[in-house]
Amino acid sequence: MNQTEIVNIFTKKTLALTFVLSAAAMAFAQDKAGVTGMIVNKNNQPVPYASVTFSNKANKTLSDAVLTDEKGQYKLELAPGNYDITVEAIDYKKSIVNKSIAGPGNIGALSIQPEAATTLDGKTQEIQGVVITAAATKPYKVELDKKTYDPSQDIVSKGGNLQDVLTNVPSVSVDTDGTVSMRGSSNVKFLINGKPSALLGIDDGANALQSIPADQIDRIEVITNPSSKFEASGTAGILNIILKKSKKTGFNGSVIGALGYLPQTSLNANLNWRKGNFTWFLNGGGGYRESKNTSRNNDDFNNAILDDDLVQRNTNAETKSKNNNYNASAGIVYDISEKTSVNASGTVRTFDSENFGNIDYRYTPLKNPFYTSNRNTFGTNNNLAFQGDFGLDHKFDDKGQNLSLSLSLQRSRSYNDTNIDDTIDNLKDIINQNTINKSVIGKADYELPIGEYSKLEAGYRIDINTNDYSNDVRESTTTKPLDFLKPYTYDATYKETFNAFYLQFKSKIGKLGYQVGVRDELSNVDINYLSLDPSKNGIVTTKNYNNLFPSVYLSYEFAKDNQLLLNYTRRIDRPRSFFMIPNPSYNDNQNIFDGNIDLNPSYVDSFEFGYSISKKKFTINPTLYYRHQTDDTKMLVYNILATDENGVIIDPKRIESHTKPINLGTDDRFGLDLNFNWDATSWLKFLGNVDLFGYNTKGSTLYDTFDKNGNPIQAVADFNGKGFSTRARLSSTFKVDKTFSFQLQGFYRGGQKTAYQDRKDMYAISFGASKTIWKGDGTLAFNVQDIFNTRAMRSTTYTANSVRDSYMQWQPRQFSVSLTYRFKQGEKVEQPKKKKDINSNASGDDQQAPM
Structure with a gap:
């Protein structure tokens, strides 16, 4: 058996495994009940962006977490069982209650108490550190040394590949032969998650771009004038392709x-x-x-x-x-x-x-x-x-x-x-x-x-x-x-x-x-x-x-x-x-x-x-x-x-x-x-x-x-x-x-x-x-x-x-x-950060250090 045959067998088995895991995931996701609720303060006012963690006492793998919306409401899918519910929010005391979830429905409002040094009305004053997994309101944002493009709203490239996504990225052009350029120059440096990658192969141009599915791309960082933190090659700039990494539990x-x-x-x-x-x-x-x-x-x-x-x-x-x-x-x-x-x-x-x-x-x-x-x-x-x-x-x-x-x-x-x-x-x-x-x-x-x-x-x-x-x-x-x-x-x-x-x-x-x-x-x-x-x-x-x-x-x-x-x-x-x-x-x-x-x-x-x-x-x-x-x-x-x-x-x-x-x-x-x-x-x-x-x-x-x-x-x-x-x-x-x-x-x-x-x-x-x-x-x-x-x-x-x-x-x-x-199940809730990232007009997660 030659090397090519071995590779073909391996890759076909990999694709078959993808089918099996996907089918298992679909089945796994269907044994859940829809649960809704609300978090309020002592004045019965809604508490937005509070983290609500459901810990299943019998099986920890069934535990989940969610973030309340602007109206203090939340919803998620849970397996029936007995749960410890932990509620946390900035300027509020941590609260833990026990609930039994028998089936779908609303479990009502849970009240939390303010910290001693909080404001009189008990409302959260800073929420900038919270990461919410939701559809982005804007397709790109500007930071001190880069622009970040979110392809999730790019309908034209759905079902396509990286080359299709790049055709709609600001400041980037894709020629008919697959050559990528920025501001008229084709000397673009590609990075995957902050570093050069074997994913892009050896000098194979458009073929390499077509091998990365659009659905696996979380965002693209367009760095037209890279700082000293980045490698110095690529006179036109750097395109840093950030692949998806889930934060959900x-x-x-x-x-x-x-x-x-x-x-x-x-x-x-x-x-x-x-x-x-x-x-x-x-x-x-x-x-x-x-x-x-x-x-x-x-x-x-x-x-x-x-x-x-x-x-x-x-x-x-x-x-x-x-x-x-x-x-x-x-x-x-x-x-x-x-x-x-x-x-x-x-x-x-x-x-x-x-x-x-x-x-x-x-x-x-x-x-x-x-x-x-x-x-x-x-x-x-x-x-x-x-x-x-x-x-x-x-x-x-x-x-x-x-x-x-x-x-x-x-x-x-x-x-x-x-x-x-x-x-x-x-x-x-x-x-x-x-x-x-x-x-x-x-x-x-x-x-x-x-x-x-x-x-x-x-x-x-x-x-x-x-x-x-x-x-x-x-x-x-x-x-x-x-x-x-x-x-x-x-x-x-x-x-x-x-x-x-x-x-x-x-x-x-x-x-x-x-x-x-x-x-x-x-x-x-x-x-x-x-x-x-x-x-x-x-x-x-x-x-x-x-x-x-x-x-x-x-x-x-x-x-x-x-x-x-x-x-x-x-x-x-x-x-x-x-x-x-x-x-x-x-x-x-x-x-x-x-x-x-x-x-x-x-x-x-x-x-x-x-x-x-x-x-x-x-x-x-x-x-x-x-x-x-x-x-x-x-x-x-x-x-x-x-x-x-x-x-x-x-x-x-x-x-x-x-x-x-x-x-x-x-x-x-x-x-x-x-x-x-x-x-x-x-x-x-x-x-x-x-x-x-x-x-x-x-x-x-x-x-x-x-x-x-x-x-x-x-x-x-x-x-x-x-x-x-x-x-x-x-x-x-x-x-x-x-x-x-x-x-x-x-x-x-x-x-x-x-x-x-x-x-x-x-x-x-x-x-x-x-x-x-x-x-x-x-x-x-x-x-x-x-x-x-x-x-x-x-x-x-x-x-x-x-x-x-x-x-x-x-x-x-x-x-x-x-x-x-x-x-999907609940979301992984990041703890709030009190310190703002200076020199940036937009908050971001998963910052890279592509030295």
């Missing part, structure tokens, strides 16, 4: 299934069980998805060899893929004491795909047709990722002095096999690409409150990442038997080690809040490249960097939820390991991507000046930003005549187009990023984002190409360009009644032009509808992505001897229907 969770077209199916479950000092969770599921990618390139070569004739190359490509993905996460949290807890969790993710590609080439001079060729590909891809996380959290006191230790061990591997048949010389290629990634991440974070408004934070982090690449390319023609293609057959090891230290202090003087910090990162990169190509055999490169990354945040609070924000950070853009392998890719012998082992990091100085006001019905957050990047990574596109392994021209009619990353010049971005949320009426809500930005790119370089006689020459690649563009997104949610809502989501990206590329504008409109059923325990949703099938990228690229018009659509219009079932 007992056994609870949800199951969601989806069915759609292009054919797609999925089933995922989130299961949680909290008993005493233990909290367990199991999240998992899987799905099947088909995709279709269409691209067309029309190249005009104006210096080709054919008696000064213009040569045109027309390329039409279509790739269809069938994807299976499975994921499972399990973990436990154990409270050693009230102040110390340990946690452990494990994650496994698989992704398998079959890809069918067809590319038609047609070369045409002005006089007579040259030739046409067809290239057919069949590829298989298998990804397997494991991750184990271990942690310890300790509270030294109740004032906020905390220590957090964590260790993450990750391993992922990707196997890619491709068979290619080309009509040119009856060419046949067999490509085997294997990549293995191993990562160790260790963190220590310490927080020390100083006085009422100040806090000192410090930490250390070590990252050790190793990527092993193995690439075998074999080729045969009518004149050559199957043999290795030397320039593209290699083994390479890329290892990077980062040591980071940070120190951060935040405080408040009157209405002025501030946070200053510095981060020191020591980076070591080793590359060992071994190729069959004698000219590139045995390349060994070592790079060392030591950089300081300061950050400064200022806020001025005019009133509650009304503040000005000003910040500055310095960031680094480390090249992707794939970009630094000299010959990383050979999937198309006429369009080749070349790596650059001499590629260096680029650096960014980023400034933001924003304003945030949040009222009951609207939130507005305009931000002016400026970003200056040096040693920018640009993609050099150049053309050469096709040669064999010895540098001899194969055919003077065949031209290879190459793309290579290089460090060059500067890139300045500036603009206005406006996010807003408006509850226009009780039945109509708007969520919008508008990014008006300018860009100024500088840089030019010489590169090798050929003249019309096939002689080598040098040409100039000019990257200079400046202009102005826009991005806009608007979601409109219509609430028909308490159980039914629908949503329209529109997206627009303006054109953008530089000296070497003119990218056309693009727009798309999507629709979603959601219906609550089964007395709130179920949700039925339907959505259509890209209703008018307009989400496609069009561009024109200029080189010294060619002009290329391109069209690319990653996925055509698609629709899906999903069904969610929630089985």
Whole structure:
């Protein structure tokens, strides 16, 4: 039995376990009786936000807890039995009474007595520390160093995946090929629960985003200008994906299934069980998805060899893929004491795909047709990722002095096999690409409150990442038997080690809040490249960097939820390991991507000046930003005549187009990023984002190409360009009644032009509808992505001897229907916190320390 078969058996069993546990949970949730009641003070006035704990005397697993609403009322589901009922509220004495629950009904009002130092009327004065598990009133909130987006109200992405969710996140854009960008830059750093994760695999882009179900996402932190507490990579910013972690007691969770077209199916479950000092969770599921990618390139070569004739190359490509993905996460949290807890969790993710590609080439001079060729590909891809996380959290006191230790061990591997048949010389290629990634991440974070408004934070982090690449390319023609293609057959090891230290202090003087910090990162990169190509055999490169990354945040609070924000950070853009392998890719012998082992990091100085006001019905957050990047990574596109392994021209009619990353010049971005949320009426809500930005790119370089006689020459690649563009997104949610809502989501990206590329504008409109059923325990949703099938990228690229018009659509219009079932018990009630988080206009739970 091979490894793939073992993985398939394991993942299928995992999915079967999800079904069994989900069914058991549904049965478990049905043996309950609906119980209601009320908490009042000595004046018979309702006490809001009081915690009410029902402890079953015979079976502790049947115990539950709930929080009273604004009217002092509560309701929950309980098994019949004898209970001790404990009632607690701020400024009130703890009260314990005994009740026997025989069946559904109202148990009446329970009275509690005020503390001696409370107010005369006995009403609660501060409730800001209470955490209530309920639907969020606003889809996002603004904090000092980040914005937090809640996808629970995003109807369009229900039943979808992380990529679908990101299409509606403020300040974030998703291109047609799955590339994620923030404010026009694609150098985005992804984190899962505050750290890099094997869930996102190795350089597999959109495939990785599609493997994380939307239903497993609790919130997304959009960090456009990360503080010193975060790792310094990702010049565009950080997207921190926080997965769901239940705070409810007992056994609870949800199951969601989806069915759609292009054919797609999925089933995922989130299961949680909290008993005493233990909290367990199991999240998992899987799905099947088909995709279709269409691209067309029309190249005009104006210096080709054919008696000064213009040569045109027309390329039409279509790739269809069938994807299976499975994921499972399990973990436990154990409270050693009230102040110390340990946690452990494990994650496994698989992704398998079959890809069918067809590319038609047609070369045409002005006089007579040259030739046409067809290239057919069949590829298989298998990804397997494991991750184990271990942690310890300790509270030294109740004032906020905390220590957090964590260790993450990750391993992922990707196997890619491709068979290619080309009509040119009856060419046949067999490509085997294997990549293995191993990562160790260790963190220590310490927080020390100083006085009422100040806090000192410090930490250390070590990252050790190793990527092993193995690439075998074999080729045969009518004149050559199957043999290795030397320039593209290699083994390479890329290892990077980062040591980071940070120190951060935040405080408040009157209405002025501030946070200053510095981060020191020591980076070591080793590359060992071994190729069959004698000219590139045995390349060994070592790079060392030591950089300081300061950050400064200022806020001025005019009133509650009304503040000005000003910040500055310095960031680094480390090249992707794939970009630094000299010959990383050979999937198309006429369009080749070349790596650059001499590629260096680029650096960014980023400034933001924003304003945030949040009222009951609207939130507005305009931000002016400026970003200056040096040693920018640009993609050099150049053309050469096709040669064999010895540098001899194969055919003077065949031209290879190459793309290579290089460090060059500067890139300045500036603009206005406006996010807003408006509850226009009780039945109509708007969520919008508008990014008006300018860009100024500088840089030019010489590169090798050929003249019309096939002689080598040098040409100039000019990257200079400046202009102005826009991005806009608007979601409109219509609430028909308490159980039914629908949503329209529109997206627009303006054109953008530089000296070497003119990218056309693009727009798309999507629709979603959601219906609550089964007395709130179920949700039925339907959505259509890209209703008018307009989400496609069009561009024109200029080189010294060619002009290329391109069209690319990653996925055509698609629709899906999903069904969610929630089985639930009482809620885990967090004890009130008396101390407010300074420098923040919104309270939050489960704060991360993604060092």
